Amino acid sequence: ALMLSRYESEFLELGRIGVGEFGAVYSCVKRLDGCMYAIKRLRRPLAGSANEQLALKEVYAHAVLGHHPHVVQYYSAWAEDDHMIIQNEYCDGGSLLDVITEKKEQGEFFREPELRDLLLQVSMGLKYIHTSGLVHLDIKPSNIFICHRPSASTDEAGDSEEEDDGYPSSGVVFKIGDLGHVTSTSSPQVEEGDSRFLACEVLREDYTHLPKADIFALGLTVLLAAGAAPLPQNGDEWHRLRQAELPSLPQELTAPLSNLIQMMLDPDPAARPSASALCKHPVLCRERSG
Numbered sequence: 001a002l003m004l005s006r007y008e009s010e011f012l013e014l015g016r017i018g019v020g021e022f023g024a025v026y027s028c029v030k031r032l033d034g035c036m037y038a039i040k041r042l043r044r045p046l047a048g049s050a051n052e053q054l055a056l057k058e059v060y061a062h063a064v065l066g067h068h069p070h071v072v073q074y075y076s077a078w079a080e081d082d083h084m085i086i087q088n089e090y091c092d093g094g095s096l097l098d099v100i101t102e103k104k105e106q107g108e109f110f111r112e113p114e115l116r117d118l119l120l121q122v123s124m125g126l127k128y129i130h131t132s133g134l135v136h137l138d139i140k141p142s143n144i145f146i147c148h149r150p151s152a153s154t155d156e157a158g159d160s161e162e163e164d165d166g167y168p169s170s171g172v173v174f175k176i177g178d179l180g181h182v183t184s185t186s187s188p189q190v191e192e193g194d195s196r197f198l199a200c201e202v203l204r205e206d207y208t209h210l211p212k213a214d215i216f217a218l219g220l221t222v223l224l225a226a227g228a229a230p231l232p233q234n235g236d237e238w239h240r241l242r243q244a245e246l247p248s249l250p251q252e253l254t255a256p257l258s259n260l261i262q263m264m265l266d267p268d269p270a271a272r273p274s275a276s277a278l279c280k281h282p283v284l285c286r287e288r289s290g
């Protein structure tokens with residue numbers, strides 16, 4: 001077309017980093033600021049269709065959720081050439097699923113200190129989403145993205161007490177992404193996420209404890225990072241996982257962490273800890289023990 005699209009004029013496309021029925025995600029450099037961005041382009045959904053609802057909910061959610069170190073940052077969204085485009089923060093470390101897969105190929109998995117760090121960071125992101133009156137509803141490894149800490153300068157302040165800057169000593173920052181299933185806690189229009197991570201009560205359309213469905217999915221996500229076998233999509237094993245039976249793991253977790261994860265998977269959503277409770281749970285606190 002004579003008129004370059006905003007996408008082509010504002011960005012240099014480096015490569016495709018994801019593809020699915022939704023469309024494709026590209027890593028791009030914005031010509032003006034020289035920064036990298038992750039840009040999802042999807043064919044414009046039919047006006048009034050469910051897909052349009054999903055696409056709009058994602059942009060609404062990003063607009064409501066301002067800045068948080070553990071939620072992927074939204075920059076802009078627009079429509080052109082029969083496509084919808086969303087420009088997000090680019091996380092340079094791939095997704096948690098990529099890292100779990102890479103480790104598994106080497107017979108490796110996340111060890112307890114890394115599991116606690118993962119759980120604490122994602123809990124902070126969930127606390128922010130939940131206190132904003134929203135629920136994610138599609139928490140899983142492929143929707144958690146990783147940023148590697150910029151090289152720590154020597155004068156870097158240590159971990160601040162309250163307002164966590166999201167940069168733990170390890171230098172790895174986990175961020176919740178893909179807000180395509182986000183809905184409001186009070187007046188939910190639930191679009192079920194991945195059935196492998198779906199809490200039983202949501203399947204039964206009980207939406208009275210939706211934030212606890214995110215906690216359930218996070219519990220399964222942490223177990224996968226700990227080396228659990230791939231999760232069932234349905235069937236007996238699916239139900240067994242929802243009777244608070246932890247799957248077998250290739251490592252022995254300490255009782256405090258194992259009990260905490262078991263609580264996150266409790267069949268009764270009210271018994272699961274809230275994201276806020278997880279953020280101050282002694283098992284996860286970074287305060288030096290003793």
Ligand SMILES: Cn1cc(CCO)c2c3c(c(-c4ccccc4Cl)cc21)C(=O)NC3=O
Pocket residue numbers: 017018019025038039040072086087088089090091092093094095145146177178179
């Ligand atoms: C497949 N894929 C790979 C990546 C890069 C990980 O190193 C990625 C990102 C995003 C997204 C994404 C997810 C859902 C909606 C919009 C976007 Cl841009 C998808 C991504 C996103 O919002 N930020 C990303 O880094």
